[in-house]
Amino acid sequence: MKKYRSGISIILPGLLLVFQGCLKDEYELGTLVTPTNVTLDYVIVGADGANPYGDGSGIVNFSTTADHAITYNFNFGDGKDNEIAPDGGVSHVFSKNGINPYYVTVTAVGTGGLSSSKTVQIEVFSSFTDEEAVDFLSGGSVKTWYWAADQPGHLGLGPNDQVYDDGAHTFSAWYTAAAFEKSATSLYETQCVFILDGENLTFEQINTTGEAFIQGKYSEELGLGVEGSYPWDFEGVKNVSFGPSSSIATEDGGYRGTAMSFSDGGFMGFYAGSSEYEIMEISENILKVRMVQANEPLFAWYHIFTPVKPVQ
Numbered sequence: 001m002k003k004y005r006s007g008i009s010i011i012l013p014g015l016l017l018v019f020q021g022c023l024k025d026e027y028e029l030g031t032l033v034t035p036t037n038v039t040l041d042y043v044i045v046g047a048d049g050a051n052p053y054g055d056g057s058g059i060v061n062f063s064t065t066a067d068h069a070i071t072y073n074f075n076f077g078d079g080k081d082n083e084i085a086p087d088g089g090v091s092h093v094f095s096k097n098g099i100n101p102y103y104v105t106v107t108a109v110g111t112g113g114l115s116s117s118k119t120v121q122i123e124v125f126s127s128f129t130d131e132e133a134v135d136f137l138s139g140g141s142v143k144t145w146y147w148a149a150d151q152p153g154h155l156g157l158g159p160n161d162q163v164y165d166d167g168a169h170t171f172s173a174w175y176t177a178a179a180f181e182k183s184a185t186s187l188y189e190t191q192c193v194f195i196l197d198g199e200n201l202t203f204e205q206i207n208t209t210g211e212a213f214i215q216g217k218y219s220e221e222l223g224l225g226v227e228g229s230y231p232w233d234f235e236g237v238k239n240v241s242f243g244p245s246s247s248i249a250t251e252d253g254g255y256r257g258t259a260m261s262f263s264d265g266g267f268m269g270f271y272a273g274s275s276e277y278e279i280m281e282i283s284e285n286i287l288k289v290r291m292v293q294a295n296e297p298l299f300a301w302y303h304i305f306t307p308v309k310p311v312q
Helices: 002-029 131-138 216-221 249-253
Strands: 036-044 059-067 071-075 089-093 098-109 115-126 142-147 155-159 191-197 200-206 211-214 228-231 238-244 258-262 276-282 287-292 299-306
Touching: 036 098, 036 115, 059 071, 059 098, 059 115, 131 142, 131 191, 131 200, 131 238, 131 276, 211 216, 249 276
Parallel strands: none
Antiparallel strands: 036 059, 059 089, 071 098, 098 115, 142 191, 142 299, 155 299, 191 200, 200 238, 211 228, 238 258, 258 276, 276 287, 287 299
């Protein structure tokens, strides 16, 4: 009996410590509750009795709510990037021409990653075109664009927020790369190839090194290390679609007002999680674009391309 009771006296303190540890963990995590009562409402811009699918801009404003939700993740069902909206409100441009159906899913995310989803089907009319931009990008057939490495500011960073210095959200106010600054990486080996086949414009990123330049936050998230060039699967040809730009910089910066999107995660050599680029300026000899970083929406990246590869 003494041996038996001695064993119990040793085990019980251990159990007590485990139990106390569990209570501490539960206290730190808080109560885990799955979001409920998910709602998803939308307004198609310009929709009325005569135009039930909208005014042709393709813009739809969404709002969602849920009990016990921390944030919301939108999948628009059109091949473009998902969007995170902590307040549940987001505007999206559906750019496929004509009247097209889309299944839009919002996922309400709660504590500990618990989630609930809701899906709605919508039909949206888009008539947005920018034929001049298509001609410049493709040269009417096939055209390759290269990083304008010899130009200061061919890569730049600025705020995607109007609260900074007046007009700072319209240019690379925070950082501008010097000429050939990234020569030690594979960035300047990027070829951005646009091909026009009838009315269909496609894009392909080619880099003979097999690498892409990965922005710092993404390289860390992917476990690659510091910002720089890393092996990347470019996944072939992407479809290109256009829509009106929804950037806060469009009007203030006097930009073209056209947004260009690549399907299936396509990007132009510098990876920051986004496949949508605002065309700031385009001609036969220059292409300037602006892109908002997907995992840091305060960051707006600026790129300059040229159809002739610069030589150092």
